[in-house]
Each structure stands twice: as C-alpha cells, then as structure tokens.
Amino acid sequence: MAGSRDQAARIIRTEAELAEPTPLRDAPSKPVAAEAPLDIPAVDNAATAKPAPPPKSGKRRVVLVGVGLLLAIAAAVYGVNYYLVGRFLVSTDDAYVRANNSTLGARVSGHIAAILPSDNAAVKAGDVVFRIDDGDYKIALDAARAKAATQQATIERIGRQVLASQSAVEQAQAQVASAEAASTRSQLDFDRQQALSTKGFASRAVFEGSQAGRDQSAASVQAAKAALDAARDNVEVTKAQQNEARATLLELQSSIAKAERDLAFTEVRAPVDGVFSNRIVNAGDYISPGQRLGNIVPLNDVYIDANLKETQLARLKPGQPVDISVDAYGSKKKVTGRVDSLSPAAGAVFTLLPPDNATGNFTKIVQRVPVRIRVPAEVAKDNSLRAGMSVYVTIDTKDDAK
Numbered sequence: 001m002a003g004s005r006d007q008a009a010r011i012i013r014t015e016a017e018l019a020e021p022t023p024l025r026d027a028p029s030k031p032v033a034a035e036a037p038l039d040i041p042a043v044d045n046a047a048t049a050k051p052a053p054p055p056k057s058g059k060r061r062v063v064l065v066g067v068g069l070l071l072a073i074a075a076a077v078y079g080v081n082y083y084l085v086g087r088f089l090v091s092t093d094d095a096y097v098r099a100n101n102s103t104l105g106a107r108v109s110g111h112i113a114a115i116l117p118s119d120n121a122a123v124k125a126g127d128v129v130f131r132i133d134d135g136d137y138k139i140a141l142d143a144a145r146a147k148a149a150t151q152q153a154t155i156e157r158i159g160r161q162v163l164a165s166q167s168a169v170e171q172a173q174a175q176v177a178s179a180e181a182a183s184t185r186s187q188l189d190f191d192r193q194q195a196l197s198t199k200g201f202a203s204r205a206v207f208e209g210s211q212a213g214r215d216q217s218a219a220s221v222q223a224a225k226a227a228l229d230a231a232r233d234n235v236e237v238t239k240a241q242q243n244e245a246r247a248t249l250l251e252l253q254s255s256i257a258k259a260e261r262d263l264a265f266t267e268v269r270a271p272v273d274g275v276f277s278n279r280i281v282n283a284g285d286y287i288s289p290g291q292r293l294g295n296i297v298p299l300n301d302v303y304i305d306a307n308l309k310e311t312q313l314a315r316l317k318p319g320q321p322v323d324i325s326v327d328a329y330g331s332k333k334k335v336t337g338r339v340d341s342l343s344p345a346a347g348a349v350f351t352l353l354p355p356d357n358a359t360g361n362f363t364k365i366v367q368r369v370p371v372r373i374r375v376p377a378e379v380a381k382d383n384s385l386r387a388g389m390s391v392y393v394t395i396d397t398k399d400d401a402k
Contacts, residue, residue, distance in 0.1 A: 090312045091392065092306055093392045095304055095305065096304070096388060097387055097389040099303070101295050102271050102297075104129060104268055104296065105291060105292055106130075108289060110132040110137075111284060112286075119279055120275060128268070128269055129270055129293075131266065137262045148249060148256055151245060154245050161238045169235055179217065179220040182221075186210070186218075189210045193209075273298060273300055303373060304324065304373040304393065309368055320395055320396060322394065322395050325392040325393075326384075326390075327390040337375045338374050339371060339395060345369075
C-alpha cells in the first residue's frame with residue numbers, strides 16, 4: 001500500500017517539474033497565484049537506495065599467488081629431476097615374463113598307464129610324470145638277452161674249436177718232424193746202397209729198394225707239411241668264425257641296449273625342476289613317438305623380455321640396473337633386475353614372413369628389439385612371477401651416458 005502511494009507521488013512530482021516554465025523564456029507577464037501545496041508523502045530514500053558492493057578481499061589474491069608458487073616449484077622439481085635422473089631412464093610397457101618351457105614328448109608308442117603328478121604341480125628333475133604300458137618292451141628285452149646268451153655260447157664253442165685246431169697243428173708239426181727224420185734215414189740208406197752198387201758189392205734189387213724208400217720218405221715229408229699247413233689254416237678259419245660270432249654278439253648287445261632304452265622310455269621324466277602344466281593326454285590314451293604330452297615350466301629360472309624401440313638402444317648395455325613393476329601386483333611388488341643381453345635382430349626378422357622393404361611402397365616403422373633382463377634368483381625362486389605376465393621396465397643408463 002505504501003509502495004503504491006510512493007510511486008504515485010513520484011509520478012506527480014515529475015509532471016510538475018516538466019510543466020514549470022524557465023525563467024528567461026517562459027516568464028509570466030503577471031504574477032500567478034501560488035498553488036496550494038499538494039499532500040504528497042515524503043519518499044524514503046534509504047528504502048529505495050541500492051546496497052553498496054562489499055569491499056574486495058585479499059584472500060583470492062593470496063590463493064592465486066600460492067597456486068602460482070606451487071606450480072613454479074613443481075616445474076622446477078620436475079626439471080631438476082629430469083636433468084639429473086629422468087633423461088637417463090629408458091622405459092617400456094611392452095615387456096613380459098618368459099620361461100624356457102620344456103615340452104614332454106613320447107619316445108615310444110603305447111597306452112598311458114598312469115599320470116603321476118596333478119596339473120600345475122611342482123616336479124623335480126628326474127621325477128616320473130607319465131608311465132606307459134611296458135609289457136611288450138619287457139618281452140623284447142628278455143628276447144634280446146636270450147639271443148645274446150646263445151651267441152655267447154657259440155663264441156665259447158668256437159673258442160674250444162680253436163684250441164682243438166691248435167692241437168692239430170702241433171700234431172701235424174710232430175708228423176712233419178717224424179717224416180723228415182724218416183726221410184733222412186732213407187737218404188742215408190740210399191747213399192750207402194748207391195756206393196756199394198757202384199763198386200759191385202750190392203745187388204740191383206737192394207739199391208732200387210733203398211731208392212724207393214728215399215722217395216717215399218720225401219713224399220711223406222711233403223704230405224706232413226701239407227697237413228701242417230692245413231691245420232694252421234683251420235686254426236685261422238676257426239678264429240675268423242669266432243671273431244664273426246663276437247661281432248654278432250656286439251649287434252645283439254646293441255639290441256639289448258636299445259630294448260633297455262625303450263623300456264626306460266616308458267617312463268617319461270621331467271627334464272628340469274618346474275611346474276607340470278598344459279597336459280593334453282589322459283590315462284589310457286594311445287600315444288605315438290614324438291607326440292606332445294605336456295609342458296614343464298621352470299619358474300625358478302624366469303626372465304623378462306622387453307621389446308624396446310630401436311631409438312631407445314643407444315646407451316643400453318649389459319649389466320645396467322632395471323626397475324621392474326609387475327602389473328599383477330601393482331605397487332606392492334617392485335623388483336630390481338639387470339640387463340642381460342640384447343637380441344641380434346629386431347623381432348620382425350624372426351617372424352614367419354619377414355618384411356621385404358625392397359618395394360616402392362616403403363613406409364618406415366620404428367622397429368622393436370628384444371632385450372633380455374635377468375631377475376634376482378630369490379625373486380625367481382618364490383615363484384611369484386609367472387610366464388606371460390605383463391611388466392613395466394625402466395632401465396637406468398646413467399653410467400653409460402656421455
């Protein structure tokens with residue numbers, strides 16, 4: 001109500017001011033009677049005036065200055081850290097845990113009789129992992145041993161024949177000596193009869209008889225010598241047969257060794273310490289030589305392959321320290337390793353179809369070179385690093401910086 005009255009008063013006052021004449025131009029020729037004053041209520045200026053803005057505070061300026069100082073300090077710290085440390089660090093997230101997995105394969109055919117360790121169980125080198133039915137291989141080994149025993153008996157028999165042949169040689173030698181003695185006596189008798197016959201003291205018949213005896217004795221010597229040569233040849237032949245039998249025995253012994261190996265191969269053993277995994281056969285399955293059965297992962301000897309860009313290799317060398325962060329454990333597990341070696345070629349060179357850049361549509365792509373990183377033995381032995389895990393590596397090249 002009061003507001004309406006104030007507004008009406010302001011309107012009336014404005015109209016009155018517009019109607020008032022100026023002193024020079026609109027001065028009246030005669031005095032004008034004064035009008036009666038209007039009953040206009042007073043206007044409250046305090047109620048209609050706008051409130052004055054509050055004075056500006058200095059807190060905002062202080063906050064802005066503080067933020068600027070913090071940013072400047074952060075930039076300075078980052079710059080100093082980059083100059084002292086950061087520019088020497090080479091890092092990549094294209095890195096993975098690796099292990100030289102051993103593949104278990106069959107050396108002989110047969111049915112799987114038993115699988116001893118359970119899946120993902122730890123095994124030691126030499127532990128039996130698979131056992132193949134060995135019945136046929138035991139029979140083959142027994143047969144090979146029996147053949148070898150028979151051949152050994154044959155060698156012994158031939159050895160006795162060699163002794164007998166040597167005795168025959170000795171007997172032939174004795175016969176040659178006897179024949180030579182008889183020949184000497186016959187020759188002396190012939191010479192005596194010939195001398196007597198020349199002087200006419202011996203008959204013709206006696207002379208001819210002594211001559212025949214001499215010839216027979218000479219023939220006996222030749223026969224005895226021939227018999228001696230035959231006996232000696234028989235000894236050599238018998239010895240040759242014995243050597244042949246021994247060679248056959250060696251072949252049979254090789255068969256025994258093969259049968260023993262085949263029997264041993266019916267037990268598939270772990271070649272290294274590790275974890276048995278990736279089994280692809282079951283008990284009762286028939287397997288063939290060369291067939292894959294499973295894997296042994298040597299977790300005690302894991303390492304890391306980091307695929308660094310070729311532009312990051314300038315200062316890398318073996319022995320440099322490496323900070324390793326495992327994605328599976330986050331910040332809970334930090335490992336410090338060492339650069340072991342650098343691959344002799346980029347990864348693309350070892351692919352099935354290496355790129356051929358001899359064509360005209362060449363596009364340059366930064367290649368990656370695998371870098372082998374060793375992890376501490378105590379970290380590898382706790383088996384917390386599993387093959388295939390993703391890691392983030394940072395290599396400190398400060399010692400080699402120029």
